[in-house]
Amino acid sequence: MLVIDRYLEDYATGEVRRTLGRTITETDVVLHAGQTGDFFPHHMDENWCVNEAGLAGRIAHGTLVIAIAVGMTAGDVNPQAMSYGYDRIRFVKPVFLGDTITVEAEITTIADHPRRSELGRVDEQVRVTNQHGEVVLSLVHLYVVNKRGEGG
Template sequence: MNHQPLHLDIEYSAKAEFGKPLMNSLFTLGLAIGLTVNYTTLGTTVGNLGFDKVEFPKPVFAGDTIYVETEVINKRESKSSPNEGLLFFEHRAKNQNGEIVMKCQRAALMKKRFNSITIT
């Protein structure tokens, strides 16, 4: 429910810095993290603990294609649960031109072991 005209109003945006509507930065963050789930944490996340150093160095526009790279930058055992650990990720979202449009670090509490479940 962000009613900022830079995201919604074509005429208003045409007179602004980028000349067209921008995607909402929190949408970009959510999209980027969502794109990583299948290849990083599906079925293993106990909970996200926080996001840090969130940056949006370039704008995202309607029609852009977004790709995301994820790197595990640190890990440690959970102090309170022997079956869980903490992973620290860096996510980098790029547009179709290879420009970084979002970068953040994320901490997540993860299961140490994951038993595959077949869904029929």
């Protein structure tokens, strides 16, 4: 893991980060079900998915896909920034067990913090795609970032 100090002034709109792929496994889904208590048949019952719901198979929890996707973009630690939350989360297509996802994060907004002059905000548009290049998840990741300050 790399530690990089990046202040608000170091970001540029349009900057893009891309990850390598990550395959969603049976273990991922079972562990997430146990952690969250979400044992809905969409995630746990292959027969129900195919024969009752008309799905191609079991699907990963949306919250699992968010967690993995955000984690995939967190390879660098920036002690000058902190996650502020997520907006406009959309589960565009299901992620099936065995699908491989990749993540692209593009900086779309850089702004001053509305109440604290020493801080700013950076918004990243995050797009998660499957192995077919189809968008499966879209969200905006919000960060609060320190400004460099006087003489920095």
